[in-house]
Amino acid sequence: MSPVPAGKENHASIKKPVFTLETMNKNVVNVQYAVRGELALRAEAIKEELQAGKKLAFDKVIHCNICNPQQLDQQPITFFRQVAALTEYPELMRDPKKIEGLFPKDAIERAQTLLKGFKTLGAYSHSKGVPYIRQRIAEFIERRDGFPSDPEDIFLTSGASSGVLLVMQLLIENSNVGVMLPVPQYPLYTAACSLFDAKTVSYALDEENDWALDVNEMRTRLHEARAQGTDVRALVVINPSNPTGHCMKYENMKQVVEMCHEEGLLLMVDEVYQENVYDKQARPFHSFKKVVRSMGEEYSDFELISFHSVSKGVAAECGRRGGYFELAGIDPRVNAQLYKLASVSLCPNISGQFMLDLVLNPPQEGDPSYELFHKETTDIFSSLKRRSEKLCAALNKLEGVSCNKATGSMDLFPQIRLPEKAIKKADEQGKKGDEFYAMEMLNAIGVCVVPGAGFKQKAGTHHFRTTVLPP
């Protein structure tokens, strides 16, 4: 930089900037969240090379790194989008003749019902969400679980992530509060702990046992942390799991609930993949709410918060930012504080709220839209299942790679055993083993995955996460 010219040394010109990396909130600086890692940048560069006509061993980059189905050409569900279009522009419904053949009868009826529940997509709603939609979500939960659900315990959010951040912001009283997080995990949770300055207490998922939760391991980690003075208050469980693809068994869930009950832990469950299970007979999804309520009176004050979203399932309406969480056994004064905090941002977007109604209450047999809806969803489910199985089998055939079969989600998390030589080479490049492997894979065959380090993994092991989305 050139020196300050003579006569320019006034107060204003030497004033330092106020808002810099050095002066900003350090908790934000400490958040680990890979947004444009080296790998994503390299993938972009390769795409440009291919476009410029460069000859490589492959002709396109395959993105297995983001769980964004519609970006990868999965088509939206027709019924959902028909209703969405009608609620956007209700004028279409003024003369039914004009839209004959364009919209089925049940789509029109649903749009009208939604607009009776809340008259326009253009107005702020109640900060917890439209009361009618919360009522409909409560009905869905009751059907799913067989236990009551109160609309006042339901908060609509801008995707599940915003809900998790809202709850974590309230939960974390001070920097000695600890939250138990799975390893591997979806990185949102570690990010939230950094952001609100909590301690993370990691528990390893049991790779040898199909990535199940091991309550002995969990108790050990919990007692260690408490012995060191950490005030561990909550446990996060992701079921079905991102990134492992594991859908929990009922007995395993019961063990987790018992542990939380005995140890005095709030249970936060990320159940966004609840629709994404591959075998609804052999390994069905159970909600933690149902498990807790089935365990009787002694568990009636069990503290549980569960999160759900329109971004997964077959809808995969990621860009919609629609989600909700349900409180069970939570202090009503905490509910009131969550409501107050939600009010500061006014409300979640109404079209995301409407989409929740559609996703949770889809067309039923006999409805005009049912046949098409059934075909579309069956195609998506079976294609996801087929691709998951095929990809898992292919991975297991590779030397040094082993992968547990997924029972749910849209992901796989294979382990890679790297030869000494590769680890040494990675070291030389200042990379972790899995980062090195993922970069080699991108360069060699054009497949872009996320190194396991991004999701955390047991020390000394190497993995990568791949979605099963690209055809």
Added chain:
Amino acid sequence: MSPVPAGKENHASIKKPVFTLETMNKNVVNVQYAVRGELALRAEAIKEELQAGKKLAFDKVIHCNICNPQQLDQQPITFFRQVAALTEYPELMRDPKKIEGLFPKDAIERAQTLLKGFKTLGAYSHSKGVPYIRQRIAEFIERRDGFPSDPEDIFLTSGASSGVLLVMQLLIENSNVGVMLPVPQYPLYTAACSLFDAKTVSYALDEENDWALDVNEMRTRLHEARAQGTDVRALVVINPSNPTGHCMKYENMKQVVEMCHEEGLLLMVDEVYQENVYDKQARPFHSFKKVVRSMGEEYSDFELISFHSVSKGVAAECGRRGGYFELAGIDPRVNAQLYKLASVSLCPNISGQFMLDLVLNPPQEGDPSYELFHKETTDIFSSLKRRSEKLCAALNKLEGVSCNKATGSMDLFPQIRLPEKAIKKADEQGKKGDEFYAMEMLNAIGVCVVPGAGFKQKAGTHHFRTTVLPP
């Protein structure tokens, strides 16, 4: 509560709940945000009484308390909703013959262009927002100001409020950081300071001078706070103002910029009401970006963040949750940290992003939709202006009430001079004078407003905020 029955005193049954008002984040508890005040509850009760057939001096409650135009029957702009419907369900555009007469040509073209810019409402976008939309916003800013704008400095957000919270979260390094806030003000800013544990430094808007900003007053408050050890780093300005309705004059804006420059303050400007000015000739809106850029080279590193939204203007698409902020003169490393933090919640909803494109780039003369668009917007503008003037005149005729004429926004903030007797009566009921007045008004004539205390006011004065929305 009944005593614990004998034999039930095991560890689990006496365990206290983990997540309670006592154990939660105290910053959240300290946030002041009236969501369901006594007044709103009384309004609901009166509505029920009226519905039950009770005879009162009025036959309906008039809601002047929330700035939510479409909830109060303002119709959405047809062109915006036509494009929105087409982007929701692009299948409609497959056979143009089928939608002849339903959608004008330019709505179809705009929908196609938006879908070329980002292929579906159902996918996550870049965390800063769709690059195409950021480019279009930059073009709008350049047209508005006559100075360059870089899409990389633009972040799309879920309404302006989320943007303000995101920036404040980064800005507030520790609890000694101070932020200057106007009095009266929209309560989001005080809430954000409580939430992220900053000190607020209030400066009074000059009611005697049409609610203009008084830089002498501002400097006095700033120096007082700094003398007391507060590390004042930023100044918030709302222009046009919520709740006062004041649109700032160019000279006044320059004074504010000079003060920030001399004193080393980041300037955060809430410009969501930029379209809502009543006389575009006599008192036009100027953006602070334009003012700063017009002040020459010396101000080239001036630190400015400005916020905008689709919730106000004539669109009033509040439920959409679409907004953006633009950084100017901000450390690129802060930009990178904002990007990282935005990524944790993935992205703002795509339909809100598309709506920003529509609102900022509406139909132009010669376009098929222009005539209708022009009529709709002119009607809304002139009706808002007429209602603001009429209401202001009516208020000034009331005994003990005086109100500055609004030059912008959708609000008025009249002062009320309460007689001794009324203040005594309010005291007896444990209410503030303005709360008492607002409740009396609701009970007597069915008009629901917000007491001035909710927006803060100069000590010893009483006001209320009323929107000019209900016809």
